[in-house]
Amino acid sequence: MELNQDQKIAYDKAAFLCSRSEHCSSEIQEKLKVWGLPAEDSEPVIEKLIAEKYLDDERFARAYAKDKFRFNHWGKQKIAFMLRSKNIPSEITGLALEEIEDEGYLEVLRRLMTDKEKSIKAKDQYDKRNKLMRFAMGRGFESSQIYAVLKELGI
Template identity: 35%
Template sequence: MQNPLTINEVTKKMETYCAYQERCHAEVVSKMRNLGLKSVEIDEIVVHLIAQNFLNEERFAQAFARGKHRIKNWGVQRIVNELKAKNISSYNINTALKEIDADEYLTAFHTLAEKHWESLTEKNALKKRKKFCDFLLRKGYDADQVYAKAKWLEKNTD
């Protein structure tokens, strides 16, 4: 069934959609495809959104990186992978990663690691280490950093 919305109505709808929170191009295009628009109409609206600064991938990537790190405690690898999955350019990914303060990143890593280590009730040391490392690797932290922290926690706790 073809959508009865006009181009102007869809444009206003997309402006509101983009104003609510930062969006990447892929999210906006996907939303318009779901509304039943043709490629030519989608391109026209995307150009309008970019020209009016409703859509800006660099700004999106920066907000995404800051938010996922601060709120979900994601590491750099996870943030990079998620941005790549959204077809964000390498330039914008690198710009976004500069938004994360190095000291804040390390503090978040150590806090999260220690909190998770204490929460694990596993008695078997190998299983505990595996659960700990798997958790932090899924969060996107560097493997060397995770394994070093695991060794340090094994020595300095219990």
């Protein structure tokens, strides 16, 4: 698979980008389009990046899920939604979400809700519960786990 001059330039730029941080194939596809490479010319570039291990959607999904959980404190639903928006297949998304341990997951949710409870101004217990629910759901946590933590907190 021989690349033409434009493809080589795009490949070098994409390889440099991928060597600095994890990217998925759809992000690189978008970059190639922005750089002016036609769609039919970008396929060989993507294939070569995958063949030379610069691009790996599974590796990207695992790193993305771990980072978004650890640093942004996102729940599994929000992480899955964002991976879907990056055209990551559902099988790979499932594998990436398995990386998040359940005990650590609940502990993060517990800590987030405890901290948020201190800053909520609510007129009654029902209002406080609703605000905490909306907050946790906005972060992408599952309602069953939110209910369990609310029950634990006595709200």
